[in-house]
Amino acid sequence: MNAIKIIRVAEGKNSTLSHLYIGGLFCCYLLEDSIREEKIQGLTCIPEGEYGLSLNPWAGMNARYGPKYPKLHEGMVEITEIPNYQLVFIHIGNYHTQTAGCPLTGSYWQRLDGDYQVLHSAAAYKYMYPLLVEEIRRGNARVVVENRF
Template identity: 35%
Template sequence: MEINLRRHVAVGDATIGTMTIGDFTCYTLEDVIRDKKVWGKTAIPAGVYPVLMCESPRFTQSYEKKGLGRIVPLLDGVPEFTGVRIHVGNVAEHSHGCILVGDDWDRKSARITGSASAFKRMMKALNATPGNHRITIVNDIAEAKAKFSHPPAPLFMMMQGRGCFPA
């Protein structure tokens, strides 16, 4: 199964994106994208990674108690990272370099909501297709910054007092 993650917005100490698996779509929250890794505070590099479905030493018992199952997706082969998983959480501090999923995100802060329900739906989508899974992660943030770095030329000129719009 192909998992697609597109990173769209940098908000404070987090990166917000969208994840698609077939018909399933949710929001994602990750740490900040950095050129150099800072342990527990850096999003993984964009790229394509195999996804293994396995138990987690950190999450298995607590997830089972919460009705989330025993399996947590693990991204394999991420350069300079180990133990990168897709799991529940609401803010960047919950991420530690992993990918968090949620039903919605607060546009005023770096926070996602509905994480447990999004995780359950994600697992249902992944379990519907047995076999190998992989995730493709794409950064769309640089393109968005370029589009919004300054106003369009006519508006920019008017703001500078060098022109006006025709009557």
């Protein structure tokens, strides 16, 4: 059984709402771009599949997250091994316009004008981050992404 799963549960006009499970338990909501057959750079969520997870301490986002979360941050949680994608991080944000292909964390969600948003993103990130870091350190560095709608 895979310890980490992203289960997509709903689609908006330009957004996809997911649940993140760690160790079989619901952790937080995730917001992604639309599901598309053909990738449009920065506007398409990652395809279904199984991928690697790692801590990326060198990407540009570390410059913001390191000082903002000095006791928490050890590198961006990166989803790796995705064909035709690179630098896909689980990070803070509220709207599909902020994803650029990355999953955004949320404590709860709402639907507005046909699209989903996630809210209280920083709180969800601070809860999720150490759990994912622990799983990566234990060798559970795989995530399964499934569409379930």
